[in-house]
Amino acid sequence: MTQPATAAHHDDGARPLTMFGPDFPFAYDDWVQHPDGLGSVPDEVRGTEVAIIGGGLSGLAAARELARIGLKPVVYEADRIGGRMRSERFEGYDDDIVAEMGAMRFPPSSTTLQHYLDEAGLRTEDFPNPLAEATPSTVVDLKGTAHYARTLDDLPQEYRDVARAWDATLADHADGTELQDAIRARDTARIRAVWSRLVETLDDQTFYGFLTASDHFRSFRHRELFGQVGFGTGGWDTDYPNSMLEILRVTCTAADDHHRGVVGGCDQLPIRLWETPFDGSGTSVRDLNGGAHRPAVTEIRRTVGPGGAPRYTLVDAAGETRTYPAAIFTGQAWMLLNTIDCDDDLLPIDHWTAVERTHYMGSSKVFVLVDRPFWLDPDPETGRDTMSMTLTDRMSRGTYLLDHGPDRPAVICLSYTWSDDSLKILPLDANARVELMLKSLGEIYPGVDIRSHIIATPKTVSWETERYFMGAFKANLPGHYRYQERLFTHFKQDELDPRHRGFFLAGDDISWTAGWAEGALQTALNAVWGVVHHLGGATPATNPGPGDVFDEIAPVRLGDERGTRA
Numbered sequence: 001m002t003q004p005a006t007a008a009h010h011d012d013g014a015r016p017l018t019m020f021g022p023d024f025p026f027a028y029d030d031w032v033q034h035p036d037g038l039g040s041v042p043d044e045v046r047g048t049e050v051a052i053i054g055g056g057l058s059g060l061a062a063a064r065e066l067a068r069i070g071l072k073p074v075v076y077e078a079d080r081i082g083g084r085m086r087s088e089r090f091e092g093y094d095d096d097i098v099a100e101m102g103a104m105r106f107p108p109s110s111t112t113l114q115h116y117l118d119e120a121g122l123r124t125e126d127f128p129n130p131l132a133e134a135t136p137s138t139v140v141d142l143k144g145t146a147h148y149a150r151t152l153d154d155l156p157q158e159y160r161d162v163a164r165a166w167d168a169t170l171a172d173h174a175d176g177t178e179l180q181d182a183i184r185a186r187d188t189a190r191i192r193a194v195w196s197r198l199v200e201t202l203d204d205q206t207f208y209g210f211l212t213a214s215d216h217f218r219s220f221r222h223r224e225l226f227g228q229v230g231f232g233t234g235g236w237d238t239d240y241p242n243s244m245l246e247i248l249r250v251t252c253t254a255a256d257d258h259h260r261g262v263v264g265g266c267d268q269l270p271i272r273l274w275e276t277p278f279d280g281s282g283t284s285v286r287d288l289n290g291g292a293h294r295p296a297v298t299e300i301r302r303t304v305g306p307g308g309a310p311r312y313t314l315v316d317a318a319g320e321t322r323t324y325p326a327a328i329f330t331g332q333a334w335m336l337l338n339t340i341d342c343d344d345d346l347l348p349i350d351h352w353t354a355v356e357r358t359h360y361m362g363s364s365k366v367f368v369l370v371d372r373p374f375w376l377d378p379d380p381e382t383g384r385d386t387m388s389m390t391l392t393d394r395m396s397r398g399t400y401l402l403d404h405g406p407d408r409p410a411v412i413c414l415s416y417t418w419s420d421d422s423l424k425i426l427p428l429d430a431n432a433r434v435e436l437m438l439k440s441l442g443e444i445y446p447g448v449d450i451r452s453h454i455i456a457t458p459k460t461v462s463w464e465t466e467r468y469f470m471g472a473f474k475a476n477l478p479g480h481y482r483y484q485e486r487l488f489t490h491f492k493q494d495e496l497d498p499r500h501r502g503f504f505l506a507g508d509d510i511s512w513t514a515g516w517a518e519g520a521l522q523t524a525l526n527a528v529w530g531v532v533h534h535l536g537g538a539t540p541a542t543n544p545g546p547g548d549v550f551d552e553i554a555p556v557r558l559g560d561e562r563g564t565r566a
């Protein structure tokens with residue numbers, strides 16, 4: 001069902017759960033919607049060029065907001081506008097039929113994202129996740145045994161036991177209910193009290209270690225089943241080595257619930273941020289850039305302007321050199337280590353360490369276009385759907401069926417994998433990947449000839465080998481909290497030496513919730529606040545920004561010794 005973009009999902013009439021904190025509980029959604037705007041700069045600074053490195057969602061949201069404030073964002077993009085919001089179209093078929101190679105499903109709790117989707121006039125629709133209401137049917141296939149289900153209740157008892165074990169584990173060991181209540185109420189003091197305690201106790205713990213420590217998960221079989229079906233989108237066992245805090249950020253903010261897709265492809269959002277007017281003057285960020293973005297940045301030098309003020313001199317792939325009083329970098333941070341030649345002193349040494357320690361998950365997807373949603377044909381013997389959204393421990397892991405109406409071509413994401421499961425297919429080309437996935441699915445659906453329905457060249461990606469990404473999204477390992485705190489708070493530069501001010505890290509991997517567009521936007525807005533203040537501007541008193549209230553809601557800073565705070 002397609003419906004206009006709406007505010008966050010409400011559970012039983014209670015206030016909605018949103019991606020408000022928990023690390024830095026600032027209301028970005030309210031901030032961007034405030035009629036008084038995000039800030040202003042002195043007249044003499046208006047029109048100043050600010051470099052935006054990366055034309056993905058965060059770079060373009062930052063560019064648009066800076067343009068509204070009267071600055072001139074100069075956008076550099078190495079690959080294509082949209083970044084990891086990459087919707088591929090099939091040549092010869094309608095443009096609204098897409099393969100979402102990166103982001104594809106968005107929780108209503110992403111309320112800042114929703115603001116930009118609304119502003120761009122984009123519509124969303126239910127995304128067919130496992131066992132979701134809008135999903136016609138789901139098959140869970142584990143160890144050679146497949147179960148067909150419309151709801152969790154259709155699965156064998158042990159799956160329900162596992163779901164209950166997870167709920168009980170969160171309630172008993174992660175203050176799940178209290179944290180969600182505090183987030184719903186936007187009670188920053190309570191969020192900080194609970195979350196700081198969890199940070200102190202769980203930063204060193206893996207997801208898997210957290211499960212094994214719970215009495216509710218004494219059973220190895222249950223941990224295996226949970227890894228397969230998990231919660232929300234399923235298939236969470238590839239996250240087992242990651243820090244437990246990463247998982248809690250998802251569960252406590254409902255980031256994995258009630259997902260919606262963007263009708264016609266999520267790349268339309270960054271494209272519209274780039275192409276459509278940002279204010280009543282009818283000017284777009286693209287217009288400010290003379291109709292085209294600059295190519296890849298190849299060098300970043302810290303230079304000096306009048307009065308010793310820091311400047312950033314960028315060289316790009318076309319050989320052009322330009323100098324800026326401020327720059328926002330939104331690519332994955334590893335690009336600063338191996339793709340862009342940076343001054344050693346571009347960042348303080350502790351920030352370089354945090355960049356070096358950043359850990360990314362790999363991810364692969366394999367898509368085919370088929371003639372129609374044949375999976376909805378009822379099986380003559382069983383009356384069941386011919387094929388279903390499928391979770392399996394075979395090579396394909398997650399198969400998603402994307403329907404565009406009974407008489408139109410449809411899309412199958414044959415396989416969506418992360419980490420080791422993505423590595424297993426890394427050297428294979430698109431055709432070999434399709435063959436492998438068809439083999440897996442053929443074992444689950446022996447009578448179904450998927451191949452006969454395929455009508456276009458398959459599309460595939462592995463983000464870990466994409467030149468300008470080198471990974472799908474950051475995933476902190478145990479002990480990484482301190483690094484993340486350093487990177488996220490980089491926009492608040494008053495504690496930095498003056499020579500390090502004016503260069504801002506932003507984007508998905510700087511956020512607390514990498515892999516979710518909402519987090520990428522939050523860091524973009526932090527950088528907007530940082531640039532405005534760096535250039536002598538201010539936020540309206542009626543609409544304080546993330547840096548204005550920073551001291552009251554700053555993320556907990558851990559000390560060197562276990563159990564201490566800095």
Ligand SMILES: Cc1cc2nc3c(=O)[nH]c(=O)nc-3n(C[C@H](O)[C@H](O)[C@H](O)COP(=O)(O)OP(=O)(O)OC[C@H]3O[C@@H](n4cnc5c(N)ncnc54)[C@H](O)[C@@H]3O)c2cc1C
Pocket residue numbers: 053054055056057058059076077078079080081082083084085101102103104105106107295296297298330331332335339340363463468469471472473506507508509514515516517518520
């Ligand atoms: C497989 C996958 C699945 C995902 N699923 C979801 C989902 O379901 N829901 C959700 O909310 N989010 C999801 N995400 C996360 C979402 O895609 C990101 O949060 C968001 O797109 C990040 O935007 P960004 O601008 O921070 O980074 P990017 O989109 O990566 O943009 C950074 C840009 O910088 C460019 N760049 C790099 N180096 C240079 C250089 N030297 N010079 C100039 N430009 C450079 C890159 O080409 C890129 O375009 C997913 C991501 C992936 C990869």
